[in-house]
Amino acid sequence: MLFESGTDRVDGMRKLFAFRRMLRNWPAALLGVILAVFVPLSDDAVTGYGVVFAQGSDDSGEEQQTRQVSGISEKTYRKFAEAQEFMEADNYQGALQVLNEVKAKKNLSSTEAIQLYSFYGVLYFSQERYKESITAFETMLKQEDLEDRQRTETLYTLAQLHFTIEDYKRAVDIMNQWLSVVENPGPEPFILLASAYYQLERYNEMITPIEKAMAIARERDKPVKEQWWLLLRVAYYELYDSTKDRKHLTKVKDILEILVVNWPKKEYWTMLSGLYGELNDDRRQVAAYESAYDQGFLAKSSEIVSMAQLLLQAEVAYKAARILEKGFEDGLVDKNEGNYRLLSQAWQVAAEYEKAIPPLKQAATISNDGELDVRLANSYLNLNRYDECAEAARGGLNKGGLKSRGGAYELLGMCLFEKSQFEDAKTAFRQAANDAKIAKRARNWIKFIESEQARINQLNESIRQARQARESFDN
Numbered sequence: 001m002l003f004e005s006g007t008d009r010v011d012g013m014r015k016l017f018a019f020r021r022m023l024r025n026w027p028a029a030l031l032g033v034i035l036a037v038f039v040p041l042s043d044d045a046v047t048g049y050g051v052v053f054a055q056g057s058d059d060s061g062e063e064q065q066t067r068q069v070s071g072i073s074e075k076t077y078r079k080f081a082e083a084q085e086f087m088e089a090d091n092y093q094g095a096l097q098v099l100n101e102v103k104a105k106k107n108l109s110s111t112e113a114i115q116l117y118s119f120y121g122v123l124y125f126s127q128e129r130y131k132e133s134i135t136a137f138e139t140m141l142k143q144e145d146l147e148d149r150q151r152t153e154t155l156y157t158l159a160q161l162h163f164t165i166e167d168y169k170r171a172v173d174i175m176n177q178w179l180s181v182v183e184n185p186g187p188e189p190f191i192l193l194a195s196a197y198y199q200l201e202r203y204n205e206m207i208t209p210i211e212k213a214m215a216i217a218r219e220r221d222k223p224v225k226e227q228w229w230l231l232l233r234v235a236y237y238e239l240y241d242s243t244k245d246r247k248h249l250t251k252v253k254d255i256l257e258i259l260v261v262n263w264p265k266k267e268y269w270t271m272l273s274g275l276y277g278e279l280n281d282d283r284r285q286v287a288a289y290e291s292a293y294d295q296g297f298l299a300k301s302s303e304i305v306s307m308a309q310l311l312l313q314a315e316v317a318y319k320a321a322r323i324l325e326k327g328f329e330d331g332l333v334d335k336n337e338g339n340y341r342l343l344s345q346a347w348q349v350a351a352e353y354e355k356a357i358p359p360l361k362q363a364a365t366i367s368n369d370g371e372l373d374v375r376l377a378n379s380y381l382n383l384n385r386y387d388e389c390a391e392a393a394r395g396g397l398n399k400g401g402l403k404s405r406g407g408a409y410e411l412l413g414m415c416l417f418e419k420s421q422f423e424d425a426k427t428a429f430r431q432a433a434n435d436a437k438i439a440k441r442a443r444n445w446i447k448f449i450e451s452e453q454a455r456i457n458q459l460n461e462s463i464r465q466a467r468q469a470r471e472s473f474d475n
Helices: 020-024 026-031 074-088 092-103 110-126 130-141 148-164 168-181 188-199 203-219 226-243 246-262 266-278 282-294 301-313 317-329 337-349 353-366 371-382 386-399 405-418 422-432 439-474
Strands: 045-047 052-054
Touching (some): 074 092, 110 130, 110 148, 130 148, 148 168, 168 188, 188 203, 188 226, 226 246, 266 282, 282 301, 301 317, 301 337, 317 337, 337 371, 353 371, 353 386, 371 386, 371 405, 386 405, 405 439
Antiparallel strands (some): 045 052
């Protein structure tokens, strides 16, 4: 069924699946709090990479000598404590100066070097100097005596940092290296890996890590996050966009069906409706959009109009008209020519011809050309409201801008004929005859009117003669 205002499918596939800008903003959220590869220092007891310093007093009150443990001297420890105090006070320059003093020390032990460069990495990260932070952590990885736990934690931190500076290829390489050595990883690293693949447009490689993350979450009785489904959805949609393989589009549909059940949001319902349309499932397309409407998600004029168009397409014209009418009453639907015309059309299709008149009249009033006035005249003609029919037809002709002036004159002639204004009707049909497409029909109308006039004249003459005969007989 075709409608004058068009019944375009709900458009939003590409627009609503455009996640690029959103994903570009992920690095900070995914990075979170960077791994602190050193522990807080205190005056009483400190535990770093296997180091403990303790201070106390013997019975004589003399200060006990502080012992060096695991390769960090007391002097270096004090410098680290001083640097941390600067860090806690957000005095990054002061912290950097202290660390540089430690770095200048000759013959740093491996443990001191590990602590130093981990401190550099965190300090630079705190200042958003990510490339310098990366350099510091990479230097840390080169140190001897680095524990396996520290190595894996630092690799993960580096993967996050490379993601942050949009070096996605390096982020992928490091993350895969990390996954090859870590035991029982959680789901989030797989999501980070999939996000990096997305940035590299390696959409097919996104799917396995996302599904792995979901599987791990389920195994640990943790929720599968909404954002993970969104990432999986964009992977399948990008694959469809590049291959036009509809099996990928079906996957997108399956994911959206999960989203509307677990996170029933407006955009998911409207996307799902549009997707059903792409898959030529018109019944579900209407149902999904109607679900969004019933839940109060559709509040924009364009959305309510789209709902009405879909219902018209599904031949549910009465409900389409009621939804539009309520939209007008609630002040949600824009009071413009097109929307009034659509409401009139819905009532006409629903065979509510009287109800179709007021919105069509409103549309005609707003319109700058006479086309809608002529349509209004035709509606009046169908309802045998001939005076209003003639008035509307004349209004359309006066406005101009008609697709067929001949057709408008023909309609005017028909209205005038029904009013028994035969001479005016013939004048209108003579104007209509100037249009070659309807000239023959217009001339036939003129002949018919003339024959009708002749018949009426003959009838009137017969009546006159009969009356005279009766009067003569009475006399």
